[in-house]
Amino acid sequence: SEMAMLAMKSASGVSPSFGSPGGTVTSTKIKRLHENIRVGTWNVTTLSQAGKLHNAILEMTRMKIDVLGICEMRWPGSGSMNTHDHQVYFSGTDNNKHEKGVGIILTKKMAACVTNFIPISDRVMLLQLKGRPVDINIVQVYAPTADKKDEEIYELYHSIDEVLKKLKKEDVTLVMGDFNAKLGAGKTSDHVGPFGLGERNPRGDELEIFAETHQLVVLNTWFRQPPRKLYTWKSPKDKPGEIVRNQIDYIMINKRYRNSCTAIKTYPGADIQSNHVPLVGSFKIKMKRMSPKVQQTYDLRKLKDEIVRQSVKSAFIEKIKNKLSTSNNIDVTLSHFEKAVQDIKNEFLKPDKRKRKSWMTNEILELMEERRQVKDIPAVYKNVQNEIRRKIREAKEKEKQEQCLEVEYHQSRFDEFNVHRKVKEITGKFRKKNWGKLIDEDGNLIVTKDEQKEVWKNYLETLFYDTRITQEPVTANKEGPGILKEEIELAIKQTKEGKAAGPDKIPSEFFKLLDEEQLKWLTLIFNSIYESGRIPTPWLRSEFITLPKKPGAKSCGDYRTISLMSHLLKLFLKIIHRRIYRLCEEEIAPNQFGFRNAVGTREALFSVQVLFQKCRDVSCDVYACLIDYQKAFDRVKHEKMIEILKQTGIDNRDLKIISNLYWNQTAVLRLENEHTEEVAILRGVRQGCNLSPILFNLYSEHIFREALQDIDEGISVNGLKLNNLRYADDTIVFADTIEGLQTLMNRIHDTSQMYGLDINTLKTKFMIVSKKPISGVNLYINQNRIERVSKYTYLGTIVNESWDNSQEIKCRIGRARIFFNSMHAAFKSHDLTLETKMRLLRCYVFSVLLCSVESWTLTNETTSRLDAFELWLYRRILRIPWTQKVTNIEVLQIMKKSRELVNIVKCRKLQ
Known part of the structure; x- marks a missing residue:
């Protein structure tokens, strides 16, 4: 050989x-x-x-x-x-x-x-x-x-x-x-x-x-x-x-x-x-030159142009007119629809080839060659190098001026997408293609693509493995009504654009191109699926992509797996979601703030803030445990979830669809446009699915309801005992004594394990909020002592034993200052108007500063800090050095505005 x-x-x-x-x-x-x-x-x-x-x-x-x-x-x-x-x-x-x-x-x-x-x-x-x-x-x-x-x-x-x-x-x-x-x-x-x-x-x-x-x-x-x-x-x-x-x-x-x-x-x-x-x-x-396996990208923003939109719509309707039917196999019919979408994307929506213009000039390159030739003459070499530096500064400044003009142009046309894209170019925040190494469970480096795919396949199998029982037939009494065309129209109207397509590569934007005839066809298809309970095979397959949780990610556990699923399936499940939402929502307690209408992290933080501060004011000690579950969303037991849905009383057809969806789902993981072998998903709620938030809330509600029934521990609020606040799986459990908290945690740990959820005792923390120092107190979970901390980051906000906001506000100002400095090329440019700079400031810097501002307690010191930081920003934008001794009033006059930061805080607190 x-x-x-x-x-x-x-x-x-x-x-x-x-x-x-x-x-x-x-x-x-x-x-x-x-x-x-x-x-x-x-x-x-x-x-x-x-x-x-x-x-x-x-x-x-x-x-x-x-x-x-x-x-x-x-x-x-x-x-x-x-x-x-x-x-x-x-x-x-x-x-x-x-x-x-x-x-x-x-x-x-x-x-x-x-x-x-x-x-x-x-x-x-x-x-x-x-x-x-x-x-x-x-x-x-x-x-x-x-x-x-x-x-x-x-x-x-x-x-x-x-x-x-x-x-x-x-x-x-x-x-x-x-x-x-x-x-x-x-x-x-x-x-x-x-x-x-x-x-x-x-x-x-x-x-x-x-x-x-x-x-x-x-x-x-x-x-x-x-x-x-x-x-x-x-x-x-x-x-x-x-x-x-x-x-x-x-x-x-x-x-x-x-x-x-x-x-x-x-x-x-x-x-x-x-x-x-x-x-x-x-x-x-x-x-050997390899033909690259590049995933084709498409510019769906072209559909915002009415002329292009009409051309695409006419061609799309014509292409699918005679190919869609309900008599054939649904998988075959959907494949025709998928192929028509792909053909239209290739014909109309390929991105324009836009080669990025380089700031480098031939003059600079010629000077570099001249510098090389005089390398042995130090004095001449130094002069040429100084000239190169000057020319580079001029070329970079010219490039920045052109970019700023483009920002102003897009701003005048209210084109936010291109405004943000150009700002990222100016500030150097455009993303290069990221790579990382991968090690297996034993710490060995994985080199070949086949080995990487095998490691990821084994990781997914372990992550989603469960000794799940055989799927039981649905025996609920009620049959749900058929799906109406109006329900589909409403679901399409609520569908967000610009989302990554699933394995079928059908973007959600194409649903809004369907006319009356295609909507009737889609209604027949959805009803056929809804009545039979048989979900098309392509819909059952999800595609994972990976994003590193932190810089230098090495093992599979250091990456977050993001699931991409068919937008057609999402559209179908939007209708199911609307039908089960009311029944499920009635089961969920008001102290759950995650994935619910009209409440969110702001309300959760505000509730915790007010409760604990009031307790501290009346000298009521609070013993709090901040629970961290291990991959809670991936550990949900399917048979338990279906049993909970049966108790909720949803319709037979809805229950059958959810059951079939969960018992037959598979997934692959995409690595550089290659895929691992299919893996069966035997536990966990589906990532990226419309139903997952409400299903998880319902699941966790039953855990806490079963764990805390007939228990009289917690803090009295208007005659009721309150012992936990939750945002999805981020949970704070509290009581007025350490014995009470220990009782609560014992019950929650045991019940959580019955439902497949494990508390991570290394990341779970314990805190005491009190006016007086308390020592010699310990909390245990499953015989593991929980670390007591004086501060903790909950929902992105720092909370501490004294329950004082000053530390969080200092931290927020520091983060906002870092972000401002990272974008100094845009904010200090002479080529952007003050109006544009203020819009960028509110978008990029104020949004970092004002996260969870509703829970802040404003004091004179806090107000002074915010005012000082606001004027610091304006002085940097105007490039006013401290040596000029310009007063704050003069700065505001130049900016043609008044102070606004503290007023924004007050308005948000009043909402």
Whole structure:
């Protein structure tokens, strides 16, 4: 076989170039690239400065580099972006700091060969490319400097070891970057050649051990070059006559493929204002360009144009006119509808190709080339660099002026979507494509897509597994009335636009294009489903996507799974929801504030605030437990839920639909436009479903009703005992004694477990609200002692033992100030009118500040803080320094307005 031949030649000392003829290709979607590939690595000091990325691409083009690894990229987060016909992959810090960081820049042709990207840390990343006959792995590394502790070096090499262990032995593996290690001159093994530079240091010994362990060859020590073409780093402290040059950047490759490298050397003439020089090697490679599996996007906002809307409506009605019937199988009929929608989207709603205009100019690029040519003349070099900086500032300012003019244009047309899009561009808040690494339950790194899909499949199976009983036939007495066309029309009218489509790719906007005839057809289809109880197969399949809960998410549990489901099913369930809502709502107690009309987080926080403050004022101690359930929505037992619905007395057909929906549902998880295998959902309420909020409220209501029946603990309010307040699953349980609270928690814990819900004793907290200090009091749940805290964040608001708002208000002002500073490019621009700036201020900054303001207690100190912060904002917008000594009255006169922040707070408190 081919791999056997490769192994035999490698063993005989003749190592063939990877990409030798003889491989087979089975996919017709792959194109081969037959050429020599130039791969380099370069420590650029930073790419976060304006113009540095353009500079790197300029040098790549000049040196004809296809793949360039970057060290000290200093971009926070991890992800990829496309710019100037190059693809950039980067892996940086999780704390949003512009430190360390690695990346790889590829030409458009090479980017088409990328199959996988794994950001390991802010010092290591893996990029995998498709080659022939074997694939290529590139590990980019930035090692700690010599002044760092040895522990950091061990951690670095350990992380690289974890990556290399996961790679196939027959694949080509390149490990390259700035290792901050000196191997020195002279051959010391089969892994380090005779043409190194300088003297070895201890970090060089560690690097050689690493190379031997993984059978890697340090390529730039095996090619004879003059010293000028060997050094990769020049000391920044150089003085005339005391120039220090070292070789600390390396490119390593599997020993069996060492002869695939035909040349390697440094290019000291390259310039990017770094004390490192690029190291570039030429390789004999045959690559395979993959046809990307890109999910087609559509611009549904075009439907807001009346001319386009009418054209789409006419074409859509014509396409489905003779294809929709009720006599055929419903699945087949719905597939015709789905295909018609897809055809119309392809014909009318493809997004306009809008290439983002770059601020970079040819003049600046020419100056960068001029700067490179005078690199050895410091005085001239400095002058050219100053000119480049000036030109960059001018170009960036011009770009910002153009963007601000676009904001004003869209503002004049009341186009909020494009206003917000442009503001994000001005402030740099546009989202790059985010990536993250994945580890399994044992902490092992997962590399291949197939392994990732398997890990996610196992996670979902575990998350939704339950020993569910066999579905029981519905035996309720009442039959629900048939679905009316008017009910469908009302449901369509209430449907929100701009929501992600489900697996059938039918957007909700298309329902509003249906005419009278199609609405009659839809009414017949819905009635057929409603009467039979048989739900179409496509409706039973949901599609999960993942969003990280926090920066640096690694395990499956660190991600939030968001479910996308068919909008046709949502439309159908809207009608069911309206029919069962009244009966279910009557069962729910008034101390539940979640998912209910006319109440929400504001009312929940206000109720808790008033209750606890009143208790404190009359010297009534409050012992409160803030419960955190483990994945409460995913732990609901289906058989218990159906039993509760039966007791509620909903109609037979409604109950049958819900039962069939829950007993036959499946889901897949989407990863980069690929899907895991289907997983049966055996417990939990359906994510993204219209019915889930009311069903969960009903479920939790029965838990607390059963747990707290015939119990006389809590706080007396108008002669009634109140012992809990809830917002969905976020629950506060309280009593006037610790014994009473312990009794309540024992009952709630036991009953919750019967219903499948588990209290997370690590995240559940205990608090005492009292005027006098109370110590030596403990609360236990399931024999675990609950941590007592002096403050806690409940529904996004800080509550504390003294029940004082001052700490929350300080925190809110701090958050609003941070958000304002992050958008300073827009607020301090001379090209936006004050009116537009005030609209942006109310939208982006005041909304952060005034969250849950209804529960605040206003004092003179609080009012002064809010007034001072408001004037601080206006002074920053007007760019008035404190040295000008402009009074607050003068500031308001310039703004042509009066103070408004405190008045907004007062008005909201009165609502």
